[in-house]
Amino acid sequence: MANQSNSFFVFLAAVLLLLSCKQEAEKKTETDLPEAPEQFAVEGSYVSDGYDDRADRSDWVAVEVTKTENGHLNISVRSRADLKKPTCTFDGEAYRVDETTFETLIDGKSILIQFSDMGLSISAKNKTEEGILYFYCSGGASLAGTYKKINGELDKVQLDKTQFSKVLNLQDVGFNVSSIPKDKSNQLTVFTFGLPNEYRESFDIGTNLITQAEVEDLNADGSPELVVFAENQSEPKKMTVYAFSVNNKKSMSQVFFQPIEDNKEINEGYNGNDEFALVENYLVQRFPIYENGNKTNKLRQIQYQLVDGEASRRFEVVKQSEFDLK
16 A cells, blocks of 8 residues: 555656646757846847848748747747748747757757847758758748847738647657637637548637647557647636547547536636646646635646547546645
8 A cells, every 4th residue: 555655646746747847748958057148138029031022022931039937938930921821830949058049859850049139040950950940831941041130010910820830740640730810719720641531620719829739649549649728818817628539540530628617526626727738648737726716725636538438539537636735
């Protein structure tokens, strides 16, 4: 019995650690370095050469850089979209290498974002891997190149309105996840590549914004699952899960996830501010517990397992725990 108890707490510690700092599996931990000097303030908007001639119908690409809560950088690449389909679309998170250089990984390949007082450049660390930077662009274009920093706002009228874009793959199956505003709402689009029966569907997700997407073989059947996380835009912040399961590497179908508000067995004291992550073969959710409208020092953690249902696969609660954070 003691060994089982010890094993549980070891597993719990691992889950909490992963939930606190888990990013995409292919990313690496940020180096502990001082903040960049002021002359290299990196947040802002950067544009390709065509931006100055946009009134003459020139194509252009923009890189928007913002800081995350943990000091990393969100790198969002969008291009002109008012005249034709967007040239380049990419979202990623970059980690500090030194005072002027950040790094992100794409399919295990190291991509460098190097800043100067004039702008930034994007390149593959290994020059033989530059080809990966063409994957996120069309018409022979590439993310690689130099971009100058501008003052003020980008030309949003011409800019691609895609809110989220990510390409993932696992077990020879690829997934493209994106969201755009449409008809005063947001639309999530998911499509696969590499399956004999490709999946392509769009969903109205209201005012929710997609924050992350991950893939994992959650039921260990040799075919991957795609899990997309979204957050509402009101207070308190609450997360929503959209999930999909590949069937024997032939097709894909949606997975049912019961919103926590509808599950009386686990939602007592729930008032948003929750987090989700894929941990090993489980979907794990945690949230602070509220009493009489006030946040306590207690945390509830829910562990979900993917199971086969009568009509479709679904997430089933297999464990819940509460912890005192004092």
